[in-house]
Amino acid sequence: xxxxxxxxxxxxxxxxxxxxxxxxxxxxxxxxxxxxxxxxxxxxxxxxxxxxxxxxxxxxxxxxxxxxxxxxxxxxxxxxxxxxxxxxxxxxxxxxxxxxxxxxxxxxxxxxxxxxxxxxxxxxxxxxxxxxxxxxxxxxxxxxxxxxxxxxxxxxxxxxxxxxxxxxxxxxxxxxxxxxxxxxxxxxxxxxxxxxxxxxxxxxxxxxxxxxxxxxxxxxxxxxxxxxxxxxxxxxxx
Amino acid sequence: xxxxxxxxxxxxxxxxxxxxxxxxxxxxxxxxxxxxxxxxxxxxxxxxxxxxxxxxxxxxxxxxxxxxxxxxxxxxxxxxxxxxxxxxxxxxxxxxxxxxxxxxxxxxxxxxxxxxxxxxxxxxxxxxxxxxxxxxxxxxxxxxxxxxxxxxxxxxxxxxxxxxxxxxxxxxxxxxxxxxxxxxxxxxxxxxxxxxxxxxxxxxxxxxxxxxxxxxxxxxxxxxxxxxxxxxxxxxxxxxxxxxxxxxxxxxxxxxxxxxxxxxxxxxxxxxxxxxxxxxxxxxxxxxxxxxxxxxxxxxxxxxxxxxxxxxxxxxxxxxxxxxxxxxxxxxxxxxxxxxxxxxxxxxxxxxxxxxxx
Ligand SMILES: Nc1ncnc2c1ncn2[C@@H]1O[C@H](COP(=O)(O)OP(=O)(O)OP(=O)(O)O)[C@@H](O)[C@H]1O
Ligand SMILES: [Mg+2]
Numbered sequence: 001x002x003x004x005x006x007x008x009x010x011x012x013x014x015x016x017x018x019x020x021x022x023x024x025x026x027x028x029x030x031x032x033x034x035x036x037x038x039x040x041x042x043x044x045x046x047x048x049x050x051x052x053x054x055x056x057x058x059x060x061x062x063x064x065x066x067x068x069x070x071x072x073x074x075x076x077x078x079x080x081x082x083x084x085x086x087x088x089x090x091x092x093x094x095x096x097x098x099x100x101x102x103x104x105x106x107x108x109x110x111x112x113x114x115x116x117x118x119x120x121x122x123x124x125x126x127x128x129x130x131x132x133x134x135x136x137x138x139x140x141x142x143x144x145x146x147x148x149x150x151x152x153x154x155x156x157x158x159x160x161x162x163x164x165x166x167x168x169x170x171x172x173x174x175x176x177x178x179x180x181x182x183x184x185x186x187x188x189x190x191x192x193x194x195x196x197x198x199x200x201x202x203x204x205x206x207x208x209x210x211x212x213x214x215x216x217x218x219x220x221x222x223x224x225x226x227x228x229x230x231x232x233x234x235x236x237x238x
Numbered sequence: 239x240x241x242x243x244x245x246x247x248x249x250x251x252x253x254x255x256x257x258x259x260x261x262x263x264x265x266x267x268x269x270x271x272x273x274x275x276x277x278x279x280x281x282x283x284x285x286x287x288x289x290x291x292x293x294x295x296x297x298x299x300x301x302x303x304x305x306x307x308x309x310x311x312x313x314x315x316x317x318x319x320x321x322x323x324x325x326x327x328x329x330x331x332x333x334x335x336x337x338x339x340x341x342x343x344x345x346x347x348x349x350x351x352x353x354x355x356x357x358x359x360x361x362x363x364x365x366x367x368x369x370x371x372x373x374x375x376x377x378x379x380x381x382x383x384x385x386x387x388x389x390x391x392x393x394x395x396x397x398x399x400x401x402x403x404x405x406x407x408x409x410x411x412x413x414x415x416x417x418x419x420x421x422x423x424x425x426x427x428x429x430x431x432x433x434x435x436x437x438x439x440x441x442x443x444x445x446x447x448x449x450x451x452x453x454x455x456x457x458x459x460x461x462x463x464x465x466x467x468x469x470x471x472x473x474x475x476x477x478x479x480x481x482x483x484x485x486x487x488x489x490x491x492x493x494x495x496x497x498x499x500x501x502x503x504x505x506x507x508x509x510x511x512x513x514x515x516x517x518x519x520x521x522x523x524x525x526x527x528x529x530x531x532x533x534x535x536x537x538x539x540x541x542x543x544x545x546x547x548x549x550x551x552x553x554x555x556x557x558x559x560x561x562x563x564x565x566x567x568x569x570x571x572x573x574x575x576x577x578x579x580x581x582x583x584x585x586x587x588x589x590x591x592x593x594x595x596x
Binding site for chain 2: 044048069074079085089094097099113130146171
């Protein structure tokens with residue numbers, strides 16, 4: 001469970017997060033909002049790249065903000081980025097193993113865990129192929145495998161389906177849906193694809209101008225008047 | 239979690255790197271090349287070129303170090319020539335002041351240079367790109383200034399070991415097994431190979447993966463749990479260590495060191511040849527060493543002014559940055575393949591109407 005209370009972030013005159021409070025209970029939670037609402041900034045706060053000027057975040061009972069950024073990954077905060085981050089000159093295996101070797105996990109289980117994660121995202125083909133040789137959809141899967149290998153506690157996915165064709169989004173949807181059960185982690189999913197969000201998220205929170213606009217069961221939230229109004233002109237609500 | 243044991247066709251990482259026949263051929267070529275360089279080459283060359291080749295080997299190691307910083311981690315440092323000067327100074331001092339064996343001196347020089355060279359690179363923890371390049375260049379300049387007042391040790395006493403310019407100056411000691419120029423060349427090549435192995439072990443291992451991640455994106459590396467500060471320091475330390483060892487080889491190779499031979503702009507030219515040779519590849523370091531020390535020796539022998547080199551390097555860097563970012567080592571095989579296809583096309587003359595590319 002992730003408890004966010006009164007988190008405020010300022011960049012000079014901009015306030016991308018303005019007293020955000022929300023609780024992500026368990027399973028897969030959606031986080032939506034128009035462009036510039038502060039979703040990525042919130043992920044950056046969870047990752048430790050951005051220090052909020054106020055507020056607290058408790059993750060599974062621990063004060064997350066007290067942890068140094070690179071230690072949060074070891075503790076279990078994993079993420080994908082809006083821009084692709086799989087490393088081209090390394091193989092799929094090395095890309096995933098790298099996360100494992102910087103986690104608290106023992107080296108003895110590495111091979112099994114890494115191949116398990118690659119299998120979990122259903123990446124077909126040679127796990128020792130260079131990421132350079134993969135297509136966009138497969139690279140996205142490599143990033144998801146990186147986010148779930150070892151023992152993740154909280155997986156943050158920042159627009160994982162952006163730019164993917166429908167059948168690859170379908171594949172990704174099944175993979176994401178399996179994360180809590182098979183990898184034992186809670187997921188927060190940011191995406192503009194409302195059909196993806198409503199298909200996998202039990203609950204969804206809506207950000208607008210850095211404030212929480214609504215949160216609750218996904219279907220209810222997506223029917224909310226204020227949410228529809230916030231999205232008008234930017235995105236269609238499916 | 240699904241069991242991974244089912245996937246029996248998966249090879250362990252080390253196997254996937256050595257199994258292909260191409261790798262074996264490449265290995266054989268490397269071994270033959272090394273045997274040629276070690277056994278045949280020194281006796282084929284005049285002393286002038288043996289001396290040049292010692293320097294090529296030395297600067298290949300320096301380029302290798304700079305290649306780690308620029309190519310692997312993405313830190314553009316312009317201080318490496320000064321780091322080399324530190325290594326040469328420390329080695330010369332130890333060789334005059336002690337009777338330690340040459341390998342021990344190389345090791346000690348590598349370690350001392352590692353500490354000092356890492357200090358030169360410390361700004362890399364805070365900045366990147368142009369700012370880092372400028373500040374390391376300024377530090378290199380400062381080191382050059384200090385060296386021009388302290389001079390290089392020449393058998394004198396005291397901390398600096400400098401005896402003044404006009405006394406009889408003994409040459410810097412060489413190992414007894416490598417007293418002649420030819421033998422010292424072989425010695426230098428062997429030490430250089432060891433440095434390549436040291437770097438290879440890092441690049442293929444955990445640090446190499448961490449560096450690749452940092453170069454890609456610092457935040458993604460942090461999100462992967464990588465202590466980016468530690469691994470940047472590690473890269474700086476490794477580069478400085480091997481450059482310090484190279485400094486010891488330079489001292490033994492030259493036998494006399496003068497501070498006027500170490501100028502700040504060497505760092506810039508060094509970066510230029512590393513970019514031209516190919517900063518992402520270890521072969522690129524060898525090309526960089528040849529460009530930096532063999533080409534000038536050749537031109538000098540032919541009586542061509544060295545100003546042409548500066549122009550050539552300028553053009554070469556532009557070319558590398560605009561059309562061949564991975565350097566000659568990457569571009570040359572492609573050009574050769576293209577040339578081969580052209581030639582084959584010519585020989586065939588009017589091939590039967592079969593669609594062929596190129
Ligand atoms: N490092 C930064 N410095 C200054 N302003 C920033 C910085 N990062 C984000 N912002 C601003 O903060 C606001 C929120 O940005 P953020 O990236 O969190 O939005 P988002 O909800 O992820 O949008 P999108 O859906 O487009 O990805 C924007 O106005 C953005 O311009
Ligand atoms: Mg965003």
